[in-house]
Amino acid sequence: MLTVRNLKVEIAGVEVLRDVGFSLAAGKATVMVGRNGAGKTTTLRAIMGLLPWKAGSVRIDGTELGPLPGHARAGLGIGYAPEDRRLIADFTVEENILVPALVRRMSAAERTRRLDEVYSLLPQLAVMRARPGGGVSGGQGKIVALGRALMLADKVLLLDEPFQGLAPALALEYARTLAHLHSNKRDIAILVTESSPKLLNSIADATLHIERGEIESLASPGDVGGLQHA
Amino acid sequence: MFQTIVPLFVDALANAALIFFVAFGLTLVFSVLRILNVAHGSFYSIGAYVSASIGLWIVSAGLNPWLTFPALLVSAALVAALFGPLIERTLVQWTYGRGEAVQILMTFGLFLILEDLQRLVFGVSSYYEDTPVALLGSIEIGGIIYLNYQLLLIALAVVALVAMRVFIGHTRMGRLLAVVVADREISEALGIDTRRMFTIAFTLGIFLAALGGALATPTAGVAPGLGADTMVLAFAVAAIGGLGQVEGAALAAVIVAAARVLAIYLFPALDAVAPYLVMLIVLLVRPYGLFGKPAIRRI
Ligand SMILES: Nc1ncnc2c1ncn2[C@@H]1O[C@H](COP(=O)(O)OP(=O)(O)O)[C@@H](O)[C@H]1O
Ligand SMILES: [Mg+2]
Numbered sequence: 001m002l003t004v005r006n007l008k009v010e011i012a013g014v015e016v017l018r019d020v021g022f023s024l025a026a027g028k029a030t031v032m033v034g035r036n037g038a039g040k041t042t043t044l045r046a047i048m049g050l051l052p053w054k055a056g057s058v059r060i061d062g063t064e065l066g067p068l069p070g071h072a073r074a075g076l077g078i079g080y081a082p083e084d085r086r087l088i089a090d091f092t093v094e095e096n097i098l099v100p101a102l103v104r105r106m107s108a109a110e111r112t113r114r115l116d117e118v119y120s121l122l123p124q125l126a127v128m129r130a131r132p133g134g135g136v137s138g139g140q141g142k143i144v145a146l147g148r149a150l151m152l153a154d155k156v157l158l159l160d161e162p163f164q165g166l167a168p169a170l171a172l173e174y175a176r177t178l179a180h181l182h183s184n185k186r187d188i189a190i191l192v193t194e195s196s197p198k199l200l201n202s203i204a205d206a207t208l209h210i211e212r213g214e215i216e217s218l219a220s221p222g223d224v225g226g227l228q229h230a
Numbered sequence: 231m232f233q234t235i236v237p238l239f240v241d242a243l244a245n246a247a248l249i250f251f252v253a254f255g256l257t258l259v260f261s262v263l264r265i266l267n268v269a270h271g272s273f274y275s276i277g278a279y280v281s282a283s284i285g286l287w288i289v290s291a292g293l294n295p296w297l298t299f300p301a302l303l304v305s306a307a308l309v310a311a312l313f314g315p316l317i318e319r320t321l322v323q324w325t326y327g328r329g330e331a332v333q334i335l336m337t338f339g340l341f342l343i344l345e346d347l348q349r350l351v352f353g354v355s356s357y358y359e360d361t362p363v364a365l366l367g368s369i370e371i372g373g374i375i376y377l378n379y380q381l382l383l384i385a386l387a388v389v390a391l392v393a394m395r396v397f398i399g400h401t402r403m404g405r406l407l408a409v410v411v412a413d414r415e416i417s418e419a420l421g422i423d424t425r426r427m428f429t430i431a432f433t434l435g436i437f438l439a440a441l442g443g444a445l446a447t448p449t450a451g452v453a454p455g456l457g458a459d460t461m462v463l464a465f466a467v468a469a470i471g472g473l474g475q476v477e478g479a480a481l482a483a484v485i486v487a488a489a490r491v492l493a494i495y496l497f498p499a500l501d502a503v504a505p506y507l508v509m510l511i512v513l514l515v516r517p518y519g520l521f522g523k524p525a526i527r528r529i
Contacts, residue, residue, distance in 0.1 A: 048418075048419045049418065049419075050415055050418065050419060069418075069423070069425075070418040070419060071417075071418050071420075071421050071422055071423045071424065072421075074419060074420055074421035075421050080419050082415075082416065082419070086413055086415070086416040088408070088409055088412045088413065088416075089412065090408065090412065091408075091409075095405075099405075099406075099409055099420050100420050100421060102402055102405055102406060103406065103420055103421040103422055104421065105402070148420070152420070152421070
């Protein structure tokens with residue numbers, strides 16, 4: 001589905017990603033684990049076209065993303081939820097989720113179908129659909145960002161440190177939501193980054209360790225406890 | 231006193247309406263592109279020159295004089311279509327992400343170029359074409375006579391404000407513009423072509439400035455130096471309202487109009503500086519302007 005090869009990214013002359021490579025498969029959830037500053041956020045931002053890369057390649061179903069501007073990549077079916085949520089404060093929760101529908105000029109039927117799917121996967125969102133994006137808590141905001149990403153994620157879902165800063169109860173809820181999503185959306189590849197792998201053991205089909213801008217080890221399915229939905 | 235203060239205020243308000251169009255464009259470009267375009271006022275004078283030229287041509291060619299009304303709008307659209315995409319795609323684009331100093335220098339350079347260009351094309355004599363004012367005539371309300379054209383200017387400013395709210399709140403393009411204003415990066419990640427949105431917003435900003443200028447010609451005419459004068463006033467209005475705040479600019483335009491009337495009554499010598507005195511006082515009390523907020527970005 002998504003293949004990253006020898007990705008090198010420099011920020012202000014500093015090599016932040018030295019050699020990042022991995023691939024994601026449809027129906028599989030991959031967890032990228034690495035301490036703060038390892039390069040997780042940079043990897044996702046580079047894939048989304050928010051940062052240029054110096055060398056390497058990212059392909060989605062054979063299409064090379066390198067030459068495509070950022071906004072064209074979302075249209076290929078990549079949903080991205082950034083670590084800091086980035087909701088539009090003036091828009092309601094539902095309007096936030098619907099921004100991709102607006103961008104892609106979805107028909108009313110298509111829009112409703114997708115929105116209903118998001119609400120059925122993430123029922124918490126239906127409850128707060130009318131609240132302003134600026135008025136939800138950090139943890140709720142992460143779910144909104146996830147819902148918004150799902151509107152675009154026909155192929156790949158990229159979630160950047162969704163557990164960062166969540167209270168334990170909310171983190172558990174988010175992990176449960178993710179497990180539910182993983183078992184219900186079998187056609188998409190999921191990548192979740194995290195600084196500690198604990199909460200994700202139950203859904204990880206594969207785990208990547210990133211250290212100082214390099215993927216250190218590739219744990220194959222089975223190495224990591226848990227998974228096994230099917 | 232009522233007999234003189236009301237017509238004075240209407241006159242000041244009609245002028246403020248014209249400046250509001252310029253401040254509106256300035257603030258729109260600022261909120262979407264995050265640049266302060268020093269050359270913005272030049273599009274007011276270019277709009278004025280173009281509309282005066284077209285108006286004079288319509289009259290001299292013996293065409294229906296009512297055509298001078300659509301000509302005002304067409305002039306502004308022409309100026310925007312000619313300069314908007316061209317300037318944004320070339321000069322302005324180079325300044326993105328390069329800091330305020332580069333933006334100010336670059337747009338100041340643009341201002342100088344545009345001033346010379348206007349002298350080259352339109353010469354140094356002033357243009358005046360008042361067919362629209364003559365056609366609309368005047369109206370007497372409560373013993374006071376008003377120019378209908380001035381009332382129209384005030385109404386148009388209100389219409390522009392409402393139209394922008396409807397555009398931002400209820401159209402696809404307007405909603406996407408609001409997303410870009412709030413967060414460029416997530417816009418791009420959600421599939422919005424932000425560069426295209428910059429071009430559109432910049433062109434719309436120029437259209438508003440040129441429209442102000444086009445609407446000004448029938449009452450005030452146009453002469454060299456108008457662009458610079460307008461820029462300074464429009465900046466004062468935008469700053470009083472809070473940069474990026476359209477409603478703020480509208481309120482600021484009304485306050486400036488009131489301040490000028492007050493000045494004419496109490497200290498006639500201060501008429502011209504009244505807007506800047508208001509700006510000084512407002513910015514001392516509220517450094518981000520009446521409606522401005524330091525962090526939250528909205529349109
Ligand atoms: N805008 C930036 N300027 C300079 N250095 C940056 C910038 N963004 C990230 N970095 C550096 O890149 C490295 C990787 O950062 P990041 O990808 O955010 O790590 P992670 O998400 O794994 O915590 C860090 O060492 C960080 O200091
Ligand atoms: Mg990070």
